[in-house]
Amino acid sequence: MDIRKLTALAAAVVMTASCVVSCKKKNKDESSEAESVTEAVSVTEEETVGTYPDYPITYPEIEKKPTGDLYEAEDAKLGKGLKVVSAPKEETTDKDGKKVKSEADTQPATKFDPTVKPDTVISKYSGEGYVSGFKNDGSAAVTFTVEAPTNQHYDLSFSIAADLFVNCDVLVNGVETAAFKTMSDSEFTLITLYGVFLTKGKSEIELRPHGDIKLDYLRMSDNTSLSAIKYDAEKDLSNKEAGRSAKELMDFMTKYYGKYVMTGQYASSPKNDELELIYRTTGKYPAIRFSALHTNNKNFDSAFRDIDACANWYRKGGIVGLMWYWEAPSKTKQSVYAKDTDFRLSDAMTDIDIAEMTQEEIRGLYGEGKISEQCYGLILDIDNMAGQLTSLKNKGVPVLWRPLHEGYGDWFWWGASGVDAYKWLWELMYRRYTNYFELDNLIWIWNGQSESTLVNKSTFDIASLDIYLDSGKDYGSRYEQFLALQNIVGKEKLIALSECSTVPDIDASFRDNAVWSFFGLWYGKYMTDENGEYSEKFTSRDALIRAYNSEGALTLDEYIKLRGGEKLIPDYGSEKPTTTTEATTSTDAVSADTSESTETTAVSTD
Structure with a gap:
């Protein structure tokens, strides 16, 4: 399983804290404080700094509840230049000569199917069609309005088909939250962001591709992976x-x-x-x-x-x-x-x-x-x-x-x-x-x-x-x-x-x-x-x-x-003699003031 595809660098959505979580708060005084710590830090007694309160761990109380909803892209708010594409209407006749709609026109539009898992290739789009016409500069977006039944973590799965690899940004209530890359096989595939936190009520999920894709729907379900x-x-x-x-x-x-x-x-x-x-x-x-x-x-x-x-x-x-x-x-x-x-x-x-x-x-x-x-x-x-x-x-x-x-x-x-x-x-x-x-x-x-x-x-x-x-x-x-x-x-x-x-x-x-x-x-x-x-x-x-x-x-x-406030090591006046052969050269090392890391890094499973 390709984590770059399925996990897709999802990030938690930091919402306004509505209450202090009900679990017991962490206690930093689990062990007795030592009477004195002689060498805690290297600050002179004359130096003064501001005092700050302890901040309790705070976030909205979570209520786990199984749920699942499907939101069609054609029903979402579409950015400028986007269009809904549908398959041509085809009519056939049954054995009695009556006209019937083609299979593509009779697929269920909004029924949530929990058996359809992420990384699933879907042969046909659902609903009335899919949305296309996205720009390479990311200027066009689709915004879904979803209804979260409780405060909890949700998995957001996008059904997307693309002919090329396309980078996509996901914003939740206006905050850039995640990014992922589509597949390039032209098949509708579910790409899932796991564990996005939403508060109860309406939220806006915005998908902003940097290249043209076919966007079919957004599926929202309760997350189970974080508990692992x-x-x-x-x-x-x-x-x-x-x-x-x-x-x-x-x-x-x-x-x-x-x-x-x-x-x-x-x-x-x-x-x-x-x-x-x-x-x-x-x-x-x-x-x-x-x-x-x-x-x-x-x-x-x-x-x-x-x-x-x-x-x-x-x-x-x-x-x-x-x-x-x-x-x-x-x-x-x-x-x-x-x-x-x-x-x-x-x-x-x-x-x-x-x-x-x-x-x-x-x-x-x-x-x-x-x-x-x-x-x-x-x-x-x-x-x-x-x-x-x-x-x-x-x-x-x-x-x-x-x-x-x-x-x-x-x-x-x-x-x-x-x-x-x-x-x-x-x-x-x-x-x-x-x-x-x-x-x-x-x-x-x-x-x-x-x-x-x-x-x-x-x-x-x-x-x-x-x-x-x-x-x-x-x-x-x-x-x-x-x-x-x-x-x-x-x-x-x-x-x-x-x-x-x-x-x-x-x-x-x-x-x-x-x-x-x-x-x-x-x-x-x-x-x-x-x-x-x-x-x-x-x-x-x-x-x-x-x-x-x-x-x-x-x-x-x-x-x-x-640690009990103890002095952790003796203050050696000089180094102990080494007992290991060839631990040679001086004991000098370097300060790292000439390099700076600039890479953005993700976990890869390839």
């Missing part, structure tokens, strides 16, 4: 020899999975400007400090400041997340982007099991011509990064480790050579870090984002998505991608939003039963203006304040409370 989302993830890490700090962090994350969304922010430099800006704006710090280590084979030593900043954040009670902007190990063109480097991962692949060999053994293979220069370059980079991660291990810092991000795409070199190469590199890195370097502080995050790039489930702990939307679009909960990813990896894995352009709507996340383990807001234009001040281009100030003060969100101070 579960939060019973396994707490055992993929690394059976994981260290205590990693186990404790994973225990915590699985314990509160589905109860809170953990807040996270990417820092562009060790100065933590973005985190301090969030504090000044909301009165709260994020629980997770994310960094993007930007390295190439000529520059690993510059990362020391960022690695040190990670350790400092952990000493203050926070959680550390790292990703790797790994420039390809090319001698001439180093870049993370495939178009800007001559390095090809396919040229590095080998059938020789090198994952747990020493550098001396691998160097020997290279000297004998048994592995390529590209393969040897990969190993050198992987081992150099192991030095950075070993530095954190020696300080007792667990790391949410997300390498090879957005692996399904072809824009980064690690995804550009196809899924086999991507999976080979993942397996190589996982085994080398886990078995050879014994990095027991890593919690592995798979960010392949496609069923085709799914690696061995025993080699990762969390599955995540990167989801970017244009500014001004309602971000909502992104429940449709949450559900699609859980269907791919299974309910035993935590599901997280590893990168986003906008802070997700916490109320909508609970309303839509899509409570991400955590989110990570990217930096740059997604948060600040040219002067480094807070920008409302993607997330309004009020939305950020409400998110960070929501009773459904977990911030740094609340995380420390739930």
